[in-house]
Amino acid sequence: MAAALGLGSVPAACSAGEGSDTVPMEAGGSAPDLVVVNGRIYTVEDSQPRAEAFAVKNGRFIAVGSSDDVRNLVQSGTEVIDAEGMTITPGFIDCHIHPFSGGVRALTSVDLDVRSIGAIQEALRGKASETPPGEWVIGFKYDDTKVQDGRQINIDDLDEAVPNHPVAISHRGGHISWYNSRAFERAGVTADTPAPPGGEFYKEEGRLTGKVAENANDLFRDVVPSGSTREQRQAGVKLISEQMTAAGLTTVHEGGTGTDAIVAFQDAYRAGEMRFRCHMMVSGDEALAGLKAAGVYSGLGDEWLEIRGAKFSADGSASGRTMAMSTPYVGRPDDYGILTMTQQEIHDAVEDAHRNDFQVVIHANGDRAIDMVLNAYERVQRLWPRTDPRHRIEHATLINPDILRRIKELGVIPELFTTYVHYHGNKWAEYGEEKMQQMFAFRSMLDHDIPVAFGSDYVPGPFEPLMGIQSMVTRKDLNGRVWGANQRVTVEEAIRIGTINGARASFDEDKKGSIAAGKLADFVIFAEDPHDVDPDAIKHIPVVRTVVGGKTMHSLETT
Numbered sequence: 001m002a003a004a005l006g007l008g009s010v011p012a013a014c015s016a017g018e019g020s021d022t023v024p025m026e027a028g029g030s031a032p033d034l035v036v037v038n039g040r041i042y043t044v045e046d047s048q049p050r051a052e053a054f055a056v057k058n059g060r061f062i063a064v065g066s067s068d069d070v071r072n073l074v075q076s077g078t079e080v081i082d083a084e085g086m087t088i089t090p091g092f093i094d095c096h097i098h099p100f101s102g103g104v105r106a107l108t109s110v111d112l113d114v115r116s117i118g119a120i121q122e123a124l125r126g127k128a129s130e131t132p133p134g135e136w137v138i139g140f141k142y143d144d145t146k147v148q149d150g151r152q153i154n155i156d157d158l159d160e161a162v163p164n165h166p167v168a169i170s171h172r173g174g175h176i177s178w179y180n181s182r183a184f185e186r187a188g189v190t191a192d193t194p195a196p197p198g199g200e201f202y203k204e205e206g207r208l209t210g211k212v213a214e215n216a217n218d219l220f221r222d223v224v225p226s227g228s229t230r231e232q233r234q235a236g237v238k239l240i241s242e243q244m245t246a247a248g249l250t251t252v253h254e255g256g257t258g259t260d261a262i263v264a265f266q267d268a269y270r271a272g273e274m275r276f277r278c279h280m281m282v283s284g285d286e287a288l289a290g291l292k293a294a295g296v297y298s299g300l301g302d303e304w305l306e307i308r309g310a311k312f313s314a315d316g317s318a319s320g321r322t323m324a325m326s327t328p329y330v331g332r333p334d335d336y337g338i339l340t341m342t343q344q345e346i347h348d349a350v351e352d353a354h355r356n357d358f359q360v361v362i363h364a365n366g367d368r369a370i371d372m373v374l375n376a377y378e379r380v381q382r383l384w385p386r387t388d389p390r391h392r393i394e395h396a397t398l399i400n401p402d403i404l405r406r407i408k409e410l411g412v413i414p415e416l417f418t419t420y421v422h423y424h425g426n427k428w429a430e431y432g433e434e435k436m437q438q439m440f441a442f443r444s445m446l447d448h449d450i451p452v453a454f455g456s457d458y459v460p461g462p463f464e465p466l467m468g469i470q471s472m473v474t475r476k477d478l479n480g481r482v483w484g485a486n487q488r489v490t491v492e493e494a495i496r497i498g499t500i501n502g503a504r505a506s507f508d509e510d511k512k513g514s515i516a517a518g519k520l521a522d523f524v525i526f527a528e529d530p531h532d533v534d535p536d537a538i539k540h541i542p543v544v545r546t547v548v549g550g551k552t553m554h555s556l557e558t559t
Contacts, residue, residue: 021045021047021048021051021063021064021065021516021517030075031057031073031074031075031076031077031078032055032056032057032062032063032073032074032075032078033056033057033058033078033079033550034055034056034057034078034079034080034081034521034547034550035053035054035055035056035070035071035073035074035078035079035080035081036053036054036055036056036070036080036081036083036088036523036525037052037053037067037070037071037080037081037082037083038052038053038067038082038083038084038085039051039052039053039054039083039085039086039087039088039525040052040083040085040086040087040088040529041053041054041064041087041088041089041515042087042088042089042090042492042495042515043064043090043514043515043516044089044090044495044496044499044500044513044514044515045064045514045515045516048064048065048516051064051065051066051515052065052066052067052070053065053066053067053069053070053071054070054515054521055070055073055074056521056550057550058550059520059521059549059550059551060518060519060520060521060550061515061516061517061518061519061520061521062517062518063517064515064516064517081525081545083525086525086526086527086528086544087525087526087527087528087529087530088515088523088524088525088526089495089499089515089523089524089526090250090499090500090512090513090514090515090522090523090524091248091249091250091251091499091512091522091523091524091546091547091548092248092249092250092251092465092498092499092502092524093249093250093251093252093253093453093498093499093502093503093505093512093513094244094249094251094252094253094418094454094455094456094458094463094465094498094502095253095415095453095454095455095502095505095506096253096255096394096395096415096455096456096457097244097252097253097254097255097455097456097457097458097463098174098254098255098256098457098458098459099237099240099241099244099252099254099276099278099458100233100236100237100240100254100257100260100261100264100265101256101261101459102236102240102458102459103235103236103237103238103239103240103241104227104228104232104233104236104264105140105236105459106236106239106240107228107232107235107236107239108138108227108228108232109138109139109140109227110123110124110126110127110137110138110139110140110169111123111139111140111141112124112139112140112141112142112169113141113143113146113172114147115146115147115148116147116148116149117147117149117151117153117157120139120142120147120153120157120161120169121157121158121160121161122161123139124137124139124158124161124162124167124169125161125162127139128161128162128164128165131165133164133165134164134165134166135165136165136166136167136168136183136224136225136227137162137165137166137167137168138167138168138169138224138227139167139168139169139170140169140170140172140459141170141172141459142169142170142171142172142178143171143172143319144171145424145426145427146426152178152209152211153169153178153210154178154209154210154211155178155179155180155181155184155208155209155210156210157210158178158179158180158181158210159180159181162180163182164182165182166179166180166182166183166185166186166223166224167179167180167182167183168183168220168224171317171319171320172319172459172460173317173318173319173320173460174317174320174457174459174460175213175214175316175317175320175322176211176212176213176214176317176320176322177211177212177217177220178210178211178212179210179212179220180210183220183223183224184208186220186223187219187220187222187223188219189201189208189219189220190208191203191206191207191208193219195215195216196215196216196218196219197215197342198214198215198338198339198340198341199212199213199214199215199216199217199218199338199340200212200213200214200216200338201216213316213320213322213338214316214322214338214340215340226260228260230260230263230264230267233260233261233263233264233267234264234267234268234271234273236264237264237265237267237268237273237274238268238271238273238274241268241273241274241275241276241553242275242554243463244275244276244463245275245276245546245548245553245554246543246546246554247463247464247465247466247543248464248465248466248524248526248543248546249276249463249465249546250276250277250512250522250523250524250546250547250548250553251276251277251278251279251502251503251506251512251522252276252277252278252279253278253279253281253308253309253455253505253506254278254279254280254281255281255311255363255394255455255457256281256283256284256311257280257281257282257283257287257311258282258283258284258286258287259284259286259287259290261280262280262282262287265278265280265305266305269304269305274304274305275548275553275554276548276553277303277304277305277512277522277548278304278305278306279306279308279309279506280305280306280307280308281308281309281310281311281361282307282308282309282310282311283310283311283312283313288310288353291307292356297356297357297358298310298357298358298359299507303511303520303549304549306506308359308361308506309358309359309360309361309392310349310353310356310358310359310360310361311361311362311363311394312341312346312349312350312353312360312361312362312363313340313341313362313363314339314340314341314346314362314363314364314369314372314373315337315338315339315340315341315363315364315365315366315368315369316337316338316339316340316365316366317365317460318365318395318397318417318420318424318427318439319420319424319427319460319461321337321427321430321431322337322338323337323338323365323366323369323397323398324336324337324338324339324365324366324368324369325337325366325367325368325398325435326366326367326368326371327435329430329431330429330430330431330432331430332430336368337366337368339368339369339372341372343372343375343376346362346372346373346375346376347375347376347379349362349376350362350373350376350377350379350380350391351376351379351380351383351384354380354384354386354389354391355380355384359389359390359391359392359506359507360377360389360391360392361391361392361394362376362391362392362393362394363394363395364393364394364395364396365395365396365397365398366397366398367398367399367400367403370393370396370398370399370403371403373393374393374403374406374407374410374412377391377410377412378406378410381410388411389411390411390412390413390504390505390507391410391412391413392412392413392414392415392505393407393412393413393414393415394415394455395415395416395417395455395457396414396415396416396441397416397417397439397440398431398435398438398439399438399439399441399444400438404441404444404445404448404450405448407445407448407450408448408449408450413451413452413453413504413505414445414450414452414453415452415453415454415455415505416440416441416442416445416452416453416454416455417440417454417455417456417457417461418454418455418456418461418465418467418468418469418471418472418498419456419461419462419463419464419467419468419471420440420457420461420471421440421471421472421475421476421477421483421484422467422470422471422474422476422477422478422539423461423462423467423471423477423478424461424477425476425477425478425479425481425483426477426479428477428483433483433484436483436484437484437486437487438484439483439484439487440472440484440487441484441487442454442472442487442489442493442494442497443486443487443488443489444487446489446493446497451501451504451505452497452501453497453501453502453504453505454468454472454497454498454501454502456468464539465498466526466530466538466539466540466541466543467538467539468494468498469491469494469495469498469530469538469539470535470536470537470538470539472488472489472494472497473488473489473490473491473494473535473538474488474535474536475487475488476536480536491530491531491535491538492531495530499513499514500513500514501513520549521547521549521550522547522548522549523546523547524543524545524546524547525543525544525545525546525547526541526542526543526544527541527542527543527544528541528542542556543556544556
């Protein structure tokens with residue numbers, strides 16, 4: 001692979017020829033820091049959609065054009081990459097992801113991405129054996145549709161595996177947890193404890209099953225430890241940024257940042273350990289109150305780390321099958337999902353954030369929740385109009401024609417799941433094919449000229465953008481079943497959604513999201529062209545190199 005990259009220097013020459021997209025050189029030297037030639041470059045620029053080469057200086061593209069033209073800029077000391085026909089795209093932007101919690105939990109919690117309840121028990125038992133009695137054992141990434149037992153884990157399974165420690169495990173979707181008996185005792189929750197609004201304690205024959213959904217998990221917040229130190233949180237950011245840039249992500253939108261996360265990102269950034277750019281969507285009363293008191297609003301920061309949105313959550317989970325819909329789940333005629341905010345609470349949150357100059361970001365999966373969020377956005381724009389606020393709906397999973405119309409009229413940015421159709425296929429039977437034709441509706445958004453963005457929501461969904469593109473293009477799950485074929489998009493459209501549309505979601509379309517002179521030099525080199533390979537194999541294309549701001553953050557030759 002090193003030979004394919006063709007690293008080396010080329011003798012000095014003159015300026016780029018006619019037809020190249022160029023910007024003036026910075027004062028203090030005319031030599032580019034980096035030149036890439038002989039590439040199959042998809043620029044995502046309408047005026048120059050394809051190119052062979054580009055030059056980078058001081059972290060920005062300064063010329064885009066033919067290999068012959070760009071070679072003319074090379075001087076002694078310029079790093080040159082001969083891409084040898086490999087495919088290059090702008091760096092991918094994941095507009096809803098949880099790198100902080102994902103990174104920290106990778107270091108501190110038990111990974112339960114296994115395929116049987118017995119394997120889960122064994123993993124928890126192993127962690128308990130090295131944990132002092134009475135201290136918590138915490139697991140994550142449990143997925144009820146991935147285990148082979150044909151049932152969900154329960155309180156008896158957890159008690160059997162770990163009788164002397166309180167246990168908490170979270171579903172991959174993040175909105176549901178399971179606890180053992182000692183955990184319920186610590187939280188003071190019994191079978192007679194009423195669930196709070198927007199939450200649920202699941203029972204069978206009057207007995208707790210261990211499963212707890214949505215706001216009912218709040219009763220455990222004070223007793224379940226965060227399980228990490230400041231040093232571990234910084235290390236988690238370092239680890240996850242290495243993993244995500246290796247997949248081709250160059251910018252992430254942290255989908256729910258509290259005080260600990262803000263500090264962790266700052267610590268990693270200051271230490272030079274953060275490989276991606278990060279926009280922080282701040283959630284939690286404490287963090288938001290502190291920012292508002294200090295007069296901080298969306299946009300504070302720089303090109304690497306920025307306070308971006310005020311984040312709220314209006315309903316349940318798509319993968320957890322708790323999102324709030326106007327029609328019931330298949331096989332559950334009385335179950336319409338869970339709203340975690342009332343209409344008035346949404347109005348109050350949106351008004352406060354909007355009037356404090358935040359971009360408002362609200363998780364709303366089901367059509368019922370999306371309708372309530374749009375009500376609030378329409379209200380604040382009517383009462384306190386702002387030019388182009390670009391308030392967002394995170395996930396916007398189940399839509400209808402009226403929702404599409406209102407999103408378009410308001411200029412709202414919808415962010416849709418990328419890898420979900422492919423990775424979570426066993427869950428979609430609980431929605432049914434009719435709903436799936438209106439879920440993860442990238443095609444409908446594009447057809448209505450809505451600049452839809454994408455997000456993996458990792459940990460709930462895998463973060464690899466190539467898996468996301470495959471999912472969007474094929475609508476096939478892991479077993480080859482097709483869900484909502486009418487919502488398929490092309491490879492070219494999927495790349496655009498994951499690059500320039502992602503940049504627009506944070507008001508950055510003039511800074512990044514495409515390969516053009518003057519923009520930040522964030523790009524990815526792939527071993528194969530996703531336009532040409534079998535669509536069912538897109539996720540397997542090797543990511544050869546990821547560059548952020550002109551600096552290599554991942555390279556196959558060094559891994």
